[in-house]
Amino acid sequence: MKHQPYKDWLLSDELLSFDQSNKLQEHLMTCESCRQLSMAWSDVQHLFKSVPLVIPAVGFTARWNARVADKYHKNQRRQSWWLMFLYAGIAVFLLVYLAYQVTTAFDNSTQLLLIGINQVTALLSFANAVQDIVLALLKTISTVVPPAWWVVLGTTICFLSLFWFVSLRKLIFSRRIIL
Amino acid sequence: MINSAVKDVEALWLDQARTGDAKAFCHLVESYQIAVYNLCYRMLGDHYEAEDAAQEAFLRAYKAMGRYDRKRPFSTWLLSIAAHYCIDQIRRRRMIMVPFDKLPNNKIRDTSPNPEKSLIVSEDQLKVHRLLDTLNPKGKAAVVMRYWFDFSYEEIAEALHLTVSAVKSRLHRARRKLAQSWLDNDFQEFHPERSYHETPAL
Numbered sequence: 001m002k003h004q005p006y007k008d009w010l011l012s013d014e015l016l017s018f019d020q021s022n023k024l025q026e027h028l029m030t031c032e033s034c035r036q037l038s039m040a041w042s043d044v045q046h047l048f049k050s051v052p053l054v055i056p057a058v059g060f061t062a063r064w065n066a067r068v069a070d071k072y073h074k075n076q077r078r079q080s081w082w083l084m085f086l087y088a089g090i091a092v093f094l095l096v097y098l099a100y101q102v103t104t105a106f107d108n109s110t111q112l113l114l115i116g117i118n119q120v121t122a123l124l125s126f127a128n129a130v131q132d133i134v135l136a137l138l139k140t141i142s143t144v145v146p147p148a149w150w151v152v153l154g155t156t157i158c159f160l161s162l163f164w165f166v167s168l169r170k171l172i173f174s175r176r177i178i179l
Numbered sequence: 180m181i182n183s184a185v186k187d188v189e190a191l192w193l194d195q196a197r198t199g200d201a202k203a204f205c206h207l208v209e210s211y212q213i214a215v216y217n218l219c220y221r222m223l224g225d226h227y228e229a230e231d232a233a234q235e236a237f238l239r240a241y242k243a244m245g246r247y248d249r250k251r252p253f254s255t256w257l258l259s260i261a262a263h264y265c266i267d268q269i270r271r272r273r274m275i276m277v278p279f280d281k282l283p284n285n286k287i288r289d290t291s292p293n294p295e296k297s298l299i300v301s302e303d304q305l306k307v308h309r310l311l312d313t314l315n316p317k318g319k320a321a322v323v324m325r326y327w328f329d330f331s332y333e334e335i336a337e338a339l340h341l342t343v344s345a346v347k348s349r350l351h352r353a354r355r356k357l358a359q360s361w362l363d364n365d366f367q368e369f370h371p372e373r374s375y376h377e378t379p380a381l
Contacts, residue, residue, distance in 0.1 A: 011354045013325075041358040048326045051303045056216040056230060061208050064234050068201065071238065091270065 003034055010038045195254060197244050204241050211254065212237075214328065215261045218234055221323040222265035222316075224308040232268060236261035251337070257340035258328065266316040313360045318353040 006027045009016055016024065028035045103113050142150075189210070195203030215236055220229035238259050240247075247256060311319050317339055324330040324338060336346045 037358050040361040044357045051307050054220045060212045066279050
């Protein structure tokens with residue numbers, strides 16, 4: 001007995017035409033296996049429709065929030081580790097470069113000593129020049145400004161310093177009011 | 180009118196979630212958790228795996244919100260993500276051959292106070308698992324989307340990255356396999372209560 005296209009029709013989701021439906025019904029009346037298949041599929045459909053929805057355990061959204069937070073923290077930690085490795089890599093590279101530079105410099109230690117002495121001499125010369133300029137300035141000002149003004153200026157500076165110190169102390173150390 | 184108000188609120192949440200607003204996405208999690216959980220449960224057959232898969236699906240959706248196309252319904256897109264994750268999980272599982280009569284009876288939360296009814300419901304759930312386990316992962320996903328979520332062929336095709344004709348073909352083969360499994364495994368002591376639950380999962 002031919003079972004096609006009847007098997008396809010009885011398992012089809014789409015509506016059959018009037019003619020197809022009649023032919024299928026006639027076939028089912030004579031074919032036991034197709035009838036059983038049709039009943040089986042009907043039972044399966046009823047089972048699918050009758051089985052209730054499964055509800056997740058209470059607190060699903062809270063658990064999801066916790067999962068998101070956990071992923072975020074893990075990402076942050078991973079990024080921190082990557083940054084740390086990157087900086088460590090850069091530091092190691094710089095150390096190696098510095099070590100190479102120092103090693104090559106030690107090959108010519110006399111020249112290094114001379115360069116060092118030159119640098120120190122230049123710094124001392126600069127400091128000397130600044131000192132000369134300041135002294136000259138002070139000499140000029142002292143001839144222009146009378147001594148009394150110096151006393152007034154010095155007293156004002158001392159008074160302002162004291163005032164600043166007291167204000168700072170009051171701001172840093174809060175007063176305790178005991179009731 | 181209520182439906183359009185709900186859709187407007189959901190559209191607002193989606194807009195906010197696309198800008199990275201986690202609170203807005205939480206509202207979407209509240210709205211869709213049952214649907215996503217059910218799909219994952221039908222696909223994986225285990226309560227704990229379904230919870231994990233559902234959580235992961237929402238997380239993936241949250242990360243991909245910038246790529247969500249507003250022209251598509253959010254439910255279709257979200258369930259597509261969940262289905263793909265579940266398909267990957269099924270493929271990663273080691274195949275452990277267990278006789279049918281030794282399958283574990285998974286504890287499923289049921290709100291019914293009647294213990295006898297709870298037992299019947301648990302048995303029904305087990306039968307559903309046994310039937311769905313005879314299908315390949317994509318076929319299972321197509322069946323779940325069709326019969327639990329009333330997805331059209333086009334929606335299933337879009338969700339599973341298949342053509343419409345491929346979906347029709349897979350569903351047809353799946354129906355044949357399910358009906359044959361029903362006959363072969365002698366489920367015929369099952370007498371479904373003929374109170375038709377027409378409400379889809381969404």
